[in-house]
Amino acid sequence: MSIEVRVPTLGESVTEATVATWFKKPGDAVAVDEMLCELETDKVTVEVPSPAAGVMGEIVAAEGETVGVDALLATIAAGEGAAPAPVAAPVPAAAAAPAASGGSVDVMVPTLGESVTEATVSTWFKQVGDSVAQDEMLCELETDKVSVEVPAPAAGVLAEIVAPEGATVEASAKLAVISGAAAGSVAAPAAAAATPAAAASTGKDIANAPSAEKAMAEAGLSADQVTGTGRDGRIMKEDVARAAATAAAPAPTAAAPAPAQAPRAPVAAQDAAREERVRMTRLRQTIAKRLKDAQNTAAILTTFNEVDMTEVMGLRNEYKDLFLKKHGVKLGFMSFFTKACCHALKEVPEVNAEIDGTDIVYKNFVHMGVAAGTPQGLVVPVIRDADSMSFADIEKAIAEKGKRARDGKLSMAEMQGGTFTISNGGVYGSLMSSPILNPPQSGILGMHKIQDRPMVINGEIKIRPMMYLALSYDHRIVDGKGAVTFLVRVKEALEDPRRLLMDL
The missing domain is CATH 4.10.320.10 (E3-binding domain)
Incomplete structure (x- = not known):
């Protein structure tokens, strides 16, 4: 018997995806829930598990192809011990109809992506008793990386909300129940829901991992x-x-919330009435945890310098119109700083390295993280192989990543793998600060506001556009000499951009 593997529901306004990677090839044995392939949308990466055990048959959608929702991806030849035929919803549709008519359909947490195991229910758009149409938006989930929208798998009435707003749910957990679903609209979810029911009537006969x-x-x-x-x-x-x-340590688990509340001092009643308590988003919780982990793990130190921006500003003003006309993107300061950092990292490679246990891993490439503030919080999209890119390529990549970050459309893969980070607090008016490391990286450069200051040049006082630079580094791997040398090389490259062309 052949079982079809189809594209799962991708979320509201997402109608297509690209097949990124196949983990199996025709003829390979597959187990239930084993990952078959990975799809990429403009919002998230979606993993497609096997609906049954058997042998991989035909791959219909090859890597790189664009597929729509519910499109056929592949087939599986069911073998001994394979999942019951009703799991393959697209084939026995007629068999699912009697059970679906007037029945119920579970709304489950969709695949959240690699390494993401739980999410928080942020908003329900429907209430119990509301009528819903197939693919109508029911709720929104927040993970530590992206927001995921959950559409209705079938038309009917929202009978029960299992996970209310604020609840933390794990991958594949039940969110709600839709009753009175029409047979024609239930499709895959109805058949899938029939399987647990059958298991309940005969006892749990589902093979555990x-x-x-x-x-x-x-x-x-x-x-x-x-x-x-x-x-x-x-x-x-x-x-x-x-x-x-849970079984081994029930007492500490119950006592855990108490220390978190301890630091808060008593608040007068008249003040408490004017306060507003808002639950932290998962993204903000993750940012807080990662930054605190960085402080607890790395020996963070910061060294400062200042750079005269006269030459960079003059070069930018001279060529910005021609640059825009030829490349279709504005010439900003970030490409100069990215190039200067890549140049300095070649001379001081430990700033571009990371610690793995008792080993130091040196990177012979630069994946540059560019910190960006968004309404949801700080994110760090990564520009891969920035050391081999031109000024135009860097400016285009920064503009594109920045727009996707503000729109909340960055995928998890786009925020992973960075080897060094640049943070520009100057756009908000910061004059000086000490940035915090983005683990497991060993260095981060802080840019600041350009401000005219009186400087002594060849014995004369002149007004120059100056910027303070800050390099925070992990002193476990980077010595003070290396950190200062790195910052001096960045300063030299910016004060005389011709050094970048000469590789000096």
Whole structure:
């Protein structure tokens, strides 16, 4: 029997995706929930799991192809122990109709992307009792990286909201229930929902993950002590670890919230009435955690210098019109700083390295992170191989990444893998600051406001446009000499941009 693998629902306003990577090829054996391929949209990366066990058949949509929602991706030849045929919703549609008519459909958390295991329900757009149309937006989830919209898998009435606003849900958890779904609109979700029902009537006969079975045996736990979060309630290894931790340390878990509230001093009643308490978004929570982890882990030190921006500003003013006409993008200061940093990183490679256990990993490339402020919080999109890019390529990449960051359309892959970061606080008027590292990176350059100041030039006082530079670095790997040398090389390159052309 052949089972179809189709494109899952991608979210409101997202109608197509690109097949990025196939992890399996025709003839390979696949298990239930094993990752088959990865799709990329303009918002998130979506992983497509196998709906059944069997053998990989035909790959219909090759890597690089653009596919629409519910498009056929591949087929699986069901083998011994494969998932029941009803899981393959697109094939036995007629069989699903009687169960779907007047029945209910579960609304599940969609695939959140690689390394993302949970999300927070930020907003429900529908209330219990509201009528919903298929693909109509039901709610929005927030992860530590992106926002994910959840559409209705079928038309009907919202009968129950399982996860209210503010609740933290794991991947594949149930969000809500839609009742009275029409047979024609249920499609895949209805057939998928039939499987848990069948399992409930005959007892749980769904095979748990082998790693989970081993972990349960080692922890001395039985299956009824663990809540499965995999497809159709399968118990995964992470579920066992979570259950074991809860069983081993219930007291500390219950006491955990108390220290978080301790630092807050008592507030007078008249002041409390004028306060507003807002829950931190997951993105803000992640930013806070990562920055605190950086302080706790790295030996962060900051060294300062100042740069005369006369030459860069003169060069920019002279060529900005020609640059815009030829390349279609404005010539800004960021390309000069990016080029200067790439040049300095070649001479001081430890600033571009990272610590991995007891090893130092030197990078023979520069993936430049450019910190950008957005309404949702600080994000750091990465410009890959910036050391091999031209001024025009860098300006185009910064403009494109910045726009996508402000629109909330950056994918997780676009914010990972950076080796060094530049943060420009000068756009907000900052005169001097000490930036904090973006782990596991070992260096970050802080740019600041350009301000006219009196400077002594060849024994004469002259007014020059000056900028303070700050380099924060991990003293575990970067010595003071290396940090100062790096900053001096950046200063020299900016004060005489011709040095970049001469590789001096």
